[in-house]
Amino acid sequence: MFRSLRRALGAAAAAAALLLPLAGVQAAHADPAATAEATSAAAAPGAGYWHTSGRQILDAAGQPVRIAGINWFGFETSNNAVHGLWARDYKSMIDQMKSLGYNAIRLPYSDDILKSGAVANSIDFSGGKNADLQGLSPLQIIDKLVAYAGRDGLKVILDRHRPDAGGQSALWYTAAVPETTWITNLKSLAARYKGNPTVIGIDLHNEPHDPACWGCGDTTRDWRLAAQRAGNAVLSANSELLIFVEGVQTVDGVSGWWGGNLMGVAQYPVQLDVPNRVVYSAHDYATSVAQQNWFSDPSFPANMPGVWDKYWGYIFKQNIAPVWVGEFGTTLQSTVDQKWLAALVSYLRPTGTYGADSMSWTFWSWNPNSGDTGGILKDDWTTVDTVKDGYLASVKAPGFPAEGGGSDPGDPGDPGGGAACTAAYTVSSDWGGGFNAEVKVTNSGRTALKSWKTTWTWPGAQKVTSMWNASYTQSGPTVTTTNADHNGAVAVGGSAMFGFGGAPGGGGVPAVSCTAT
Missing domain, CATH: 3.20.20.80 (Glycosidases)
Structure with a gap:
């Protein structure tokens, strides 16, 4: 009586959607990783089951x-x-x-x-x-x-x-x-x-x-x-x-x-x-x-x-x-x-x-x-x-610490049993035709990290031209990095750094997600 049903595309439209070209993801309005970095997951609210009080x-x-x-x-x-x-x-x-x-x-x-x-x-x-x-x-x-x-x-x-x-x-x-x-x-x-x-x-x-x-x-x-x-x-x-x-x-x-x-x-x-x-x-x-x-x-x-x-x-x-x-x-x-x-x-x-x-x-x-x-x-x-x-x-609100376990026996769940990380992206220099940046990965969880990965998506045509202290893959505007052999292990509260060069310049600072792997 008061509203129309929200219509969803079904399988036929889904098949047609396969033909749509993918475009670049727009950069987030803010970097939630920076907020999360300020409050470690060990202290951040959210762990376990929840209940109410008033x-x-x-x-x-x-x-x-x-x-x-x-x-x-x-x-x-x-x-x-x-x-x-x-x-x-x-x-x-x-x-x-x-x-x-x-x-x-x-x-x-x-x-x-x-x-x-x-x-x-x-x-x-x-x-x-x-x-x-x-x-x-x-x-x-x-x-x-x-x-x-x-x-x-x-x-x-x-x-x-x-x-x-x-x-x-x-x-x-x-x-x-x-x-x-x-x-x-x-x-x-x-x-x-x-x-x-x-x-x-x-x-x-x-x-x-x-x-x-x-x-x-x-x-x-x-x-x-x-x-x-x-x-x-x-x-x-x-x-x-x-x-x-x-x-x-x-x-x-x-x-x-x-x-x-x-x-x-x-x-x-x-x-x-x-x-x-x-x-x-x-x-x-x-x-x-x-x-x-x-x-x-x-x-x-x-x-x-x-x-x-x-x-x-x-x-x-x-x-x-x-x-x-x-x-x-x-x-x-x-x-x-x-x-x-x-x-x-x-x-x-x-x-x-x-x-x-x-x-x-x-x-x-x-x-x-x-x-x-x-x-x-x-x-x-x-x-x-x-x-x-x-x-x-x-x-929007700060994120919650990663939870392990689950009902999927074929999935390892949280491999670190409380492992979590945040990432902060900083542009160190930008000369128009290219730029250098570094990413700081911080262990914000309750146990030591064994390995980690980060992901971000640029709003434009930026591409990684070289990277040190991490390896990467890039698909369109999305970059995924994994730790090098020497810096995957990070103690609770500790950090690891990697850097890279990219082109063209002017990419800004995208939001970066970090996952303990």
């Missing part, structure tokens, strides 16, 4: 953490895999997310991926791309994404987006996918990733809407009661997970975005058997998705904080529970949408140590093929929309 999300050590992430969709469609794998390797995209300063991935899925015999499609394996995904089931592909995201220091939230690939549903069940199947599958996923704190929680169902209610007491429609049933089932399988609960559309006759109305929490909070696990999730969009009456208010955009306070912000401000804006996005084509996004970012802007007094978020979306919002990536699945990404700069 409006804060806390890590295993009780330190406040903040989700500042991105939605990467596709498992909820007939492709049964994240989109874009027809164009790029999944590892390069996760590395790029990290380099841009995102610290979490929300992965939408449908229950179809849990069916026996489910098969992923539209994945390009040529030239070594996605080689380790070949022959895997959709769930095994998620295992690989989780394992690699954890090594990069990104957290993962699983989002039950649809009951099947055909489309979203107003209620958490349909005739074909009853509540029993929904709960069984949620428990299965919770158990699958038990012991792997890269997966911090599950978003129980995406965008409940009319006739869903909150607090009406009708067990066939009351989303709050259903969330309690499902949340308790998830926690019975893995008591460490966060339970993300979205709103509905209408409460007491007041309507808003699908999943974006949490007014009912004031009278009817979600109560689970395990305390300190509930995070409320709001969705909020701009006019490229649908028109709302507040966009035409004469006081817009000054009226927006009051709108958000009414629907969901009060939960945070009254210290009831944490709030996570699980989806928000826009094409940014209209002036109204630009003002809306600027106002929302201001509303979300953190205060306090590590943004302790702030809400969490995951932007919609990484994918460019979201029909009414577009994405952080442009249509070539490589180039960054730096204008859109730039709006989010002030609400």
Whole structure:
């Protein structure tokens, strides 16, 4: 009633996308590695499983953490895999997310991926791309994404987006996918990733809407009661997970975005058997998705904080529970949408140590093929929309330490058992026709590094002409380096340096990611 469905390209468009030429990735607006270098991973919040306390999300050590992430969709469609794998390797995209300063991935899925015999499609394996995904089931592909995201220091939230690939549903069940199947599958996923704190929680169902209610007491429609049933089932399988609960559309006759109305929490909070696990999730969009009456208010955009306070912000401000804006996005084509996004970012802007007094978020979306919002990536699945990404700069958060372990027996997980590193890039000289630069790799983890690699992407045509104290490969604008034999081992808190020459000059300072290998 209030919004159009966000349209995703399917397999046919995916095949066509294979023909798109790749363009250079735009440089990130800031270097998150520099921020990470200032706070070692040994002390940085984020390790282990998380829990809640009032409006804060806390890590295993009780330190406040903040989700500042991105939605990467596709498992909820007939492709049964994240989109874009027809164009790029999944590892390069996760590395790029990290380099841009995102610290979490929300992965939408449908229950179809849990069916026996489910098969992923539209994945390009040529030239070594996605080689380790070949022959895997959709769930095994998620295992690989989780394992690699954890090594990069990104957290993962699983989002039950649809009951099947055909489309979203107003209620958490349909005739074909009853509540029993929904709960069984949620428990299965919770158990699958038990012991792997890269997966911090599950978003129980995406965008409940009319006739869903909150607090009406009708067990066939009351989303709050259903969330309690499902949340308790998830926690019975893995008591460490966060339970993300979205709103509905209408409460007491007041309507808003699908999943974006949490007014009912004031009278009817979600109560689970395990305390300190509930995070409320709001969705909020701009006019490229649908028109709302507040966009035409004469006081817009000054009226927006009051709108958000009414629907969901009060939960945070009254210290009831944490709030996570699980989806928000826009094409940014209209002036109204630009003002809306600027106002929302201001509303979300953190205060306090590590943004302790702030809400969490995951932007919609990484994918460019979201029909009414577009994405952080442009249509070539490589180039960054730096204008859109730039709006989010002030609400991004420091990264988290890499997590080891996982449910993928064929993947070594975190090879260092707490190994992590950061990298700082410095241009030492630039004479127009060429330049010299150096990169400092610092062990920011809890154990000694055995080896490391760094990756960056230039915005222009720069190429490495020579390198010392490291080896490299370059593909288009993206450079990947690995340590030399003599400087791969780095003690906790220690550093290693390498340098290189490049041409032409004027390349600026790209964001550099560092990975313990």
